[in-house]
Amino acid sequence: MTRTLRLAMVGGGEGAFIGAIHRAAAALDGDWRLVAGAFSSDAERNRRSGEGLGIAPDRTYASLEALLAAEAALPDGERVDAVSIVTPNHLHAPMAIAALDAGFHVFCEKPMALNMEEAKAIAQAAERSGRHFALAFTYSGYPLVEEARARVAGGDFGKIRLVQVEYSQGWLSQPIDRDGNKQAEWRTDPARAGLGGCLGDIGTHAFHLAEHVSGLRVQELCADLATHVPGRRLDDDVSVLLRLDHGARGVLNATQVAAGDENGLKLRIHGERGGLEWSQMEPNSLVLRWLDRPTEIVRAGGPGLGESTLRRLRTPAGHPEGYIEAFANLYRAFAQRIAGEDMAGTFPSVGDGLRTMAFVESVIADAASDRKWTPLTGA
Known part of the structure; x- marks a missing residue:
């Protein structure tokens, strides 16, 4: 800079x-x-x-x-x-x-x-x-999310068959949106939050992460929306079956009423030869599983990481990096792009925003209809 x-x-x-x-x-x-x-x-x-x-x-x-x-x-x-x-x-x-x-x-x-x-x-x-x-789709800024994306794109696991993503929180298990909690109050108000409650707040994070890492786009979906807390005006629990490019299948679950859960964002992707698992609450480890050899655990700052991953790291192995550092990677890439640097990193932008809005609208349309599958269109 x-x-x-x-x-x-x-x-x-x-x-x-x-x-x-x-x-x-x-x-x-x-x-x-x-x-x-x-x-x-x-x-x-x-x-x-x-x-x-x-x-x-x-x-x-x-x-x-x-x-x-x-x-x-x-x-x-x-x-x-x-x-x-x-x-x-x-x-x-x-x-x-x-x-x-x-x-x-x-x-x-x-x-x-x-x-x-x-x-x-x-x-x-x-x-x-x-x-x-x-x-601000923050989780795409984690170094080991980038490592996962690069390994899938490089063909390490062969043709991708399964994409499973879960985002589980419990902070809205009680009607705190009616008890003066300002963060909860606006997130459950359709006029300020929009069409989806849990769907818009964390379901969009899960959807973006699944497409970003897998490199596949959702073509059709089958959705169920639920509101467990009586009187709440927007959904607080989301389940979606996904059909992705090239015949891949997926499942997305997002909830804010899993009492006791904190911020449980997890991603699993499986191909013909193996797969990966990453969890936001243990973000410095990426688990790689194989058909024909032992399971590997790749660590932030450790050996075996790709160049695009290393550019997102600031500390040596054993010095954990977390949520703010992931967020900072997006701000750094944004600054580099504005400055016109040749090696500017990537960050979620207009296309990602349009895709996630199309996802929200398609989920709501499918859940409200008697159709089994709804195309994800509009972006």
Whole structure:
């Protein structure tokens, strides 16, 4: 990087979980510096947030609109390069489109939007602005997820037959969305979360990881959505059968009512000659299983890793890297792409956002119909 890029944040004020994660990830490699923001619609909370983050008062803005107008008026060497959007889902599309049209790159929380219509509008804004759009499908940033992807792409396991992904949480097992928990409250509100509850929040992560690592696209699906907590307005449990390219079959399970579970994202892929297993709660190990030789465990920082994996590591073997480092890999790749570096890494972008929105809409359509299989179309 020839210089540190300047970042503005919308949302993520004091007490917000994901805003703090984005800031830590963006700062980790020194590629980004947070210099501006509109952190809350509450004026006093916004002021306190900016002050606590060391943001100059004149760059702590009352709204996104004020931020974009003021930053666009600054000289090239002072204005922000990108806007990070860490708000509830219903604000993603209007904010992303406004920032792109104002000439700023955008790093947006997932899901991309409330629906496919909004997602396509973001894609159109990115195309006409010529700016880059990144999407926070964080788990693709883990080094051993990259190792898994590269081994599948390299043909290590032969033709892929099975793709199994599970994302199991328990934090919504009780009706905390009606008991004042702000994180739960907006995620179960259709007006702010969108069409899916658990489906949009973590089901999209599972879907993206499955396609990203397997290199296969889901062609058809058969889905069941459930809402276990009485009175909840969106799903809290998802089960989907998948038909993928080249005859591969898959299963996706996502739930937020598995009482006692923490953040159990797991992926298994099997081909003709062997398969792999990766778990987000043990992210520094990749298990490789074979028909004709003993099981292997590949470790982060250890021998046998590919070049694309090594570029995502920061520490030697035995020094675990985790969620924030994975997130930081996406911010680093985003910065490299903006800087035009030849060796820029990859990050989830517009195409990934469109695919996941198509997945959400197809799951909902299938679950509500009497059809057994629904094509995944629209992206």
